[in-house]
Amino acid sequence: MDNKGLQINYNEVWQKALVILKDTVQPSTYDPWISPLVPALPNDEHFKEGFFTLKSSGQFAVNHLNRGYLPQIKSAVEEIIKQDVSIEVVFDPNDVKKPPKKKKQKKEEHIILMEEQLENLKQMHSFCALNLKYTFENFVEGENSKVAFNAAKLIADAPGQKFNPLFITGSVGMGKTHLMQAVGHRILKNFPKLKVKYAKTEEFTNRLIEACKSGDSTGAMKKFRDQYRNVDVLLMDDIQFAEGKKRTEEEIFNTFEALYNLGKQIIFASERGYETFTNTPERLKTRYGQGLSVEILPPSLEVRMEIVKRHAKRSNYDVSDDVARLLAMNYSKNVRELEGAYNKVSAYASIQGIELTVESASDILGLNNLKKQLTVQDVVSAVAEFYQIKPESILGKDRSKNVQEARQVSIYTARELLDLSYPILAKSFDRNHTTIMYSCKAIEDDIKTNLKLKSDLDKIQSLIMK
Numbered sequence: 001m002d003n004k005g006l007q008i009n010y011n012e013v014w015q016k017a018l019v020i021l022k023d024t025v026q027p028s029t030y031d032p033w034i035s036p037l038v039p040a041l042p043n044d045e046h047f048k049e050g051f052f053t054l055k056s057s058g059q060f061a062v063n064h065l066n067r068g069y070l071p072q073i074k075s076a077v078e079e080i081i082k083q084d085v086s087i088e089v090v091f092d093p094n095d096v097k098k099p100p101k102k103k104k105q106k107k108e109e110h111i112i113l114m115e116e117q118l119e120n121l122k123q124m125h126s127f128c129a130l131n132l133k134y135t136f137e138n139f140v141e142g143e144n145s146k147v148a149f150n151a152a153k154l155i156a157d158a159p160g161q162k163f164n165p166l167f168i169t170g171s172v173g174m175g176k177t178h179l180m181q182a183v184g185h186r187i188l189k190n191f192p193k194l195k196v197k198y199a200k201t202e203e204f205t206n207r208l209i210e211a212c213k214s215g216d217s218t219g220a221m222k223k224f225r226d227q228y229r230n231v232d233v234l235l236m237d238d239i240q241f242a243e244g245k246k247r248t249e250e251e252i253f254n255t256f257e258a259l260y261n262l263g264k265q266i267i268f269a270s271e272r273g274y275e276t277f278t279n280t281p282e283r284l285k286t287r288y289g290q291g292l293s294v295e296i297l298p299p300s301l302e303v304r305m306e307i308v309k310r311h312a313k314r315s316n317y318d319v320s321d322d323v324a325r326l327l328a329m330n331y332s333k334n335v336r337e338l339e340g341a342y343n344k345v346s347a348y349a350s351i352q353g354i355e356l357t358v359e360s361a362s363d364i365l366g367l368n369n370l371k372k373q374l375t376v377q378d379v380v381s382a383v384a385e386f387y388q389i390k391p392e393s394i395l396g397k398d399r400s401k402n403v404q405e406a407r408q409v410s411i412y413t414a415r416e417l418l419d420l421s422y423p424i425l426a427k428s429f430d431r432n433h434t435t436i437m438y439s440c441k442a443i444e445d446d447i448k449t450n451l452k453l454k455s456d457l458d459k460i461q462s463l464i465m466k
Contacts, residue, residue, distance in 0.1 A: 010039040017076040032193040068262035134181035142303030148294040156186035159265035170296035173334020194232040244279035304328035412443035
């Protein structure tokens with residue numbers, strides 16, 4: 001376009017182009033990103049000959065539009081000026097269209113607003129499929145989840161700009177679903193016009209099968225694909241269940257391509273890393289891994305205690321540190337199991353009208369009988385199995401590095417699980433009182449910074465309790 005050779009009223013052209021774009025672009029993109037754009041005028045620092053330059057006050061909008069919508073914008077402008085044109089969208093936080101000031105609402109308008117909010121909530125449940133309790137505020141961050149938590153928050157504040165896709169791994173009940181849905185909630189709050197979709201892979205597969213079996217295969221497949229492709233943020237859970245399902249993985253690949261090329265945000269969650277998917281096509285595995293992969297490890301004792309206390313606070317129930325510690329010590333496999341144990345003891349105590357103490361909680365969960373059955377030998381055997389050494393080495397005089405570490409872990413775990421005194425532990429391990437105290441202190445200090453040791457202790461406790 002030759003700016004000098006053609007007299008253009010840029011504002012008028014853009015207003016007419018907006019009319020065209022409103023009919024051709026989805027509202028989730030038009031309303032928040034295209035409608036607020038303003039054209040750069042002559043003498044503007046962004047004005048360039050040969051370009052129809054549009055300005056936005058949001059960096060995300062700039063990236064989003066330049067990546068996926070320039071052809072549509074170009075077509076709309078050219079339809080008005082009847083001439084080829086080069087389009088660009090630039091960031092300008094200052095001289096841009098300001099949203100109109102809201103008028104004071106009358107009482108009737110407040111009622112309408114509440115109805116709209118309720119309708120939005122209904123739509124969020126039916127389409128987004130988000131659980132209202134899975135928010136960042138309810139997620140207990142620890143060293144086990146710090147990287148995943150921070151990456152998720154960065155994505156929620158600027159979807160599509162970095163870490164795309166995000167691939168979250170972790171064992172059952174570690175908080176993967178909670179974290180990915182927290183991203184969805186934060187995006188809906190920060191960018192209410194964006195469409196967020198949460199789906200389990202099993203649901204994706206079942207709907208694909210239904211579409212394939214439909215008599216109207218073309219229409220059914222379009223409807224199926226629209227559910228997952230006409231969105232701005234796609235959250236796919238339990239992606240490991242797609243492995244080896246050829247048609248499912250083909251649709252996931254095509255859905256990924258469609259969304260990624262338009263700058264849409266994608267998050268996957270899996271119990272296993274994508275690199276373990278031996279039956280998955282390499283081209284899909286490379287898509288899984290081209291963003292950022294993060295792992296949520298088992299939470300430490302301190303984090304598990306905080307989870308119990310946070311859960312109690314949400315339910316307006318008081319729980320002591322001793323009770324929180326009891327639950328955290330005995331339910332270390334996953335967060336769901338821990339929360340289930342808390343729900344059981346708090347409900348039972350409320351119904352029976354009794355105080356929730358360590359003793360009453362132990363009775364409700366049957367932990368007293370379990371503790372009576374466990375012995376130091378049980379602990380030593382589990383530790384020996386974990387470290388792949390003989391129990392006699394732990395109880396004997398072997399001073400090799402790996403055996404000494406296993407011995408300290410055994411002493412610490414026996415004290416924590418069996419609540420034994422230092423003298424009894426000294427007798428059980430045939431060590432002096434000072435050695436026992438040193439071993440416990442060494443492990444206590446090490447787990448404050450050693451994430452792997454924390455994870456190992458949890459796994460050992462699981463071996464003991466199974």
